[in-house]
Every structure is written in structure tokens, then in C-alpha cells.
Amino acid sequence: MAAENDGPDRNLPATPRKLQKAREDGQVVRSRDLGHFGAIAAGGAVLVGFAPQIVGWLHDLVAEALRFDRIASTEPTVMVERLADMGGKLLWIVIPMGFAVGLVAVAGGMLIGGWTWSFKPLQPKFSKLNPITGLPRMFSKQQFVDALKACFLALVLGIVGALYLKSNIETFGGVIALPLPAALQQVGHTVLGGLLMLLLALALFAAVDAPWQRYMHATRLKMSHRDVKQEHKEVEGNAEVKAKIKVRMREMSRRRMLAAVPHADLVVMNPTHYAVALKYDDAKMAAPRVVAKGADLLAMSIRDTAKTSKVPVLQAPVLARALYAHAEIDREIPAALFAAVAQVLAYVYQLRAALAGHSPMPGELPELNVPAELDPHNKTENAE
Structure with a gap:
């Protein structure tokens, strides 16, 4: 014990955890x-x-x-x-x-x-x-x-x-x-x-x-820098392992979202930054639900997957930003965005009916009723 603890690099006081362990050992x-x-x-x-x-x-x-x-x-x-x-x-x-x-x-x-x-x-x-x-x-x-x-x-x-x-x-x-x-x-x-x-x-x-x-x-009971780092890893977890786990979880979440995009009813996009995929089944859902969302490269992947699966992709920057900021994956959209999403869904249904030859082609997408306080860009501008 003495030879072990008399090393020249052991110049740091014992941490509370080591003191507690020493007390449990009778020291x-x-x-x-x-x-x-x-x-x-x-x-x-x-x-x-x-x-x-x-x-x-x-x-x-x-x-x-x-x-x-x-x-x-x-x-x-x-x-x-x-x-x-x-x-x-x-x-x-x-x-x-x-x-x-x-x-x-x-x-x-x-x-x-x-x-x-x-x-x-x-x-x-x-x-x-x-x-x-x-x-x-x-x-x-x-x-x-x-x-x-x-x-x-x-x-x-x-x-x-x-x-x-x-x-x-x-x-x-x-x-x-x-x-x-x-x-x-x-x-x-x-x-x-x-x-x-x-x-x-x-x-x-x-x-x-x-x-x-x-x-x-x-x-x-003095500790070296290496002992303190090792104890921190034991308490908080290895930083490298935690980083790898986070990367793996993000990758799994990304794959799961992309797999859900082909089953969505539409994808709302801010042309290059945000994409949110929505699905609505009136027999099973009380409100539309977000099945995937992403920014930048992930938004492009959602858009490409939607186009490959023939899922409508609409350019609605304000609504896309609001959904990305305030809606959670696999959760219903916020109640404040019901009206805007209903307008988009109605437009998509009219478009599908027109493509099937059951009704004339709809005009331009009407102006959406998105509350200004839900737009993160609008908040940034107001703050400035």
C-alpha cells in the first residue's frame, strides 16, 4: 500500500468518491x-x-x-x-x-x-x-x-x-x-x-x-491525474464510448426516419435547410403526426427519399421552420399549427385528385396561417 501510494505523480487530494470508498473499506x-x-x-x-x-x-x-x-x-x-x-x-x-x-x-x-x-x-x-x-x-x-x-x-x-x-x-x-x-x-x-x-x-x-x-x-489516498481521469470515466462513462453511442443512435434514428418517409402523406420543406414529413390517418390519429424531420443534409435525404417514393414535396418555408422547431418525431403537431397543416393537406388531397382525373388542378398554394411567434427566424429578427 505504501509503495503504491507514494508515487511522485500522486499529488492530487482524494476525491469525495475515493474517500467514500476508503471509508467503506474501513480506511x-x-x-x-x-x-x-x-x-x-x-x-x-x-x-x-x-x-x-x-x-x-x-x-x-x-x-x-x-x-x-x-x-x-x-x-x-x-x-x-x-x-x-x-x-x-x-x-x-x-x-x-x-x-x-x-x-x-x-x-x-x-x-x-x-x-x-x-x-x-x-x-x-x-x-x-x-x-x-x-x-x-x-x-x-x-x-x-x-x-x-x-x-x-x-x-x-x-x-x-x-x-x-x-x-x-x-x-x-x-x-x-x-x-x-x-x-x-x-x-x-x-x-x-x-x-x-x-x-x-x-x-x-x-x-x-x-x-x-x-x-x-x-x-x-492521494491520486494522480490518471486516477482522477479514470474515476471520472467510471462515474460519467468513457467519453469516446459515449460519443460512439451517440453517433450510433443518431444513425439509427436517421435510418428509422428515412424508412418512414415513403409512408408519409407529404413533406414540407424550406428549400435547402429544413424538411418535415407528415402523416395523417383520420381513423387512427386525432391530428397529423411528424414521422421524420431533419436539417441540411438530412433534409436533402428526406426530400430525395420522398421524391423516389412519389410523396408530394411542398415548399412552405415558414411552416417547415415552425414544424422543425416545435414538433417532435412520432408526436402530433402543435395545436397552433393545425390550421396551416390542414391547408397543406387539403392542397395535397386536391392535387392527388387532379392527378387521378377526378377534379381540376388546384392553383398556387394559399398563404398559410402560421403564427409569427412559432417561426424561429421571426424570433431571431425580433430579438435583433
Whole structure:
């Protein structure tokens, strides 16, 4: 892991997606020194807060333990029962303190990294059993810093403890001459003073270790430009593949539209830019429907297909632009264009009847009733 993430090109901070994946894998910021400080501080707080009760319990427990009779000293079973009874009473003191210490230790661990629930760190990884692949992890920068920090912490705590014991050696020696209640009280005060000294040293280490662990966690998760691009491709999709898919979809749509043109009733064109093919079946449709539309080269293809299939092609620039801008393929035309399209369809039907010899040839296509606001060219002119 260290060798993998220490590359010179990994100089970009981790993205939110990578941070989330790392959290799901159980990789979060944790500070052992902060947990140790919290655990010892919680234990000290419990001792101080319940000191009178604890001293009273210890006094009664020691007094009972030192009370012997002939039966207890000659019958092993009685001695075992007494030991079990005293051990149970002692557990009532130790278990609540241990629970409080453990709870604070867990809370201290989550303080900088937050809560996460993952079984992935517990899954066996046989690759870690390979000593060859494990050597880089053993001599990584992280392991070196952790080992150096642990040694320094042990040295500091040892020095603090040794100096405190040296300065209070006479106090501990004088406890023997005191009555039991006074001896317990004296030992409690002395131990509390040493505990405060150790807590001060642990607090200094925790204040340094917590930011350091944040820094090391961010360093391990750094990404290169290539990693960021690869993640973007995974999230958004490969741009080249998406472009090819769009081209393929446009080609399929183009073929489908051209295949529908021979079945259209007419094609309305703006001579060179727009073409819209319309179909109307009064038995099945409530209004004319657009079966194909296109601009520029696609418009020319629609026109050529329509002429080859003998579908009427009418030059109606304003209507062609309005249909192209506001009508969707395989959808009915907008209601505002019903009148104009009805005029065109009536003209086409008259033309077909004339070609079949059933009626005289119609004149020029009448002026179409196309609302000005539906003409995109008219909007452009008004905007200018």
C-alpha cells in the first residue's frame, strides 16, 4: 500500500468518491494516542468521582479478607468460596470502570475519523502472508514513524513515571505505618498525582498525533491525474464510448426516419435547410403526426427519399421552420399549427385528385396561417 501510494505523480487530494470508498473499506483516520489519552482520562475521572465509595469498598473488602477463623484456614473449599465471593465483589468495581474506559476509548477513536461499519478489514488476505510483498510495508515511512513514535512515547512515560516515583518514594514507604483507611487515602492521592502527570504527557502526544494521522491518511489516498481521469470515466462513462453511442443512435434514428418517409402523406420543406414529413390517418390519429424531420443534409435525404417514393414535396418555408422547431418525431403537431397543416393537406388531397382525373388542378398554394411567434427566424429578427 505504501509503495503504491507514494508515487511522485500522486499529488492530487482524494476525491469525495475515493474517500467514500476508503471509508467503506474501513480506511478511516484513527489516533491511538488520542484513544489512550481518553481511556486513561476516563479511568482517572471514574476513580476521582467515586473515590469515597471505592475506598469504602476496598476497606470492607480488605478487612473481610484479613478476617480468618479455624474453619476457613483448615477447609480448602471454604477458602475457595471466600476467594470467589471477594473476587465477585471486586468485579463490581472493575467492570463499570472498564466499561467506561472502553466506551471513551472507542469514542476517542471515532472523534477524528467518524463512525464506519465494515467487515472488509477482517477478511483474510493471503497476499499479506507473503514475506516478499510484506517487506515494503515493514520498512515503509508509516511503519517507521509509528515505531519511532511508540518508542519515544514509552521513553517519555517511563521517565515521567520514574521521576514521580523517585520524588514520592518516602510517601509510599510511610504508608506501611498508617492505619488502613489513612493508608488507602494516602495511596489514592499519590496515585492520582502520578496519573495526572501521565495524562499531561499523553495529551501532548495526542495533540500531535491526531493532526499527523489526518495528514498521513490524506497522503495515502492521494491520486494522480490518471486516477482522477479514470474515476471520472467510471462515474460519467468513457467519453469516446459515449460519443460512439451517440453517433450510433443518431444513425439509427436517421435510418428509422428515412424508412418512414415513403409512408408519409407529404413533406414540407424550406428549400435547402429544413424538411418535415407528415402523416395523417383520420381513423387512427386525432391530428397529423411528424414521422421524420431533419436539417441540411438530412433534409436533402428526406426530400430525395420522398421524391423516389412519389410523396408530394411542398415548399412552405415558414411552416417547415415552425414544424422543425416545435414538433417532435412520432408526436402530433402543435395545436397552433393545425390550421396551416390542414391547408397543406387539403392542397395535397386536391392535387392527388387532379392527378387521378377526378377534379381540376388546384392553383398556387394559399398563404398559410402560421403564427409569427412559432417561426424561429421571426424570433431571431425580433430579438435583433
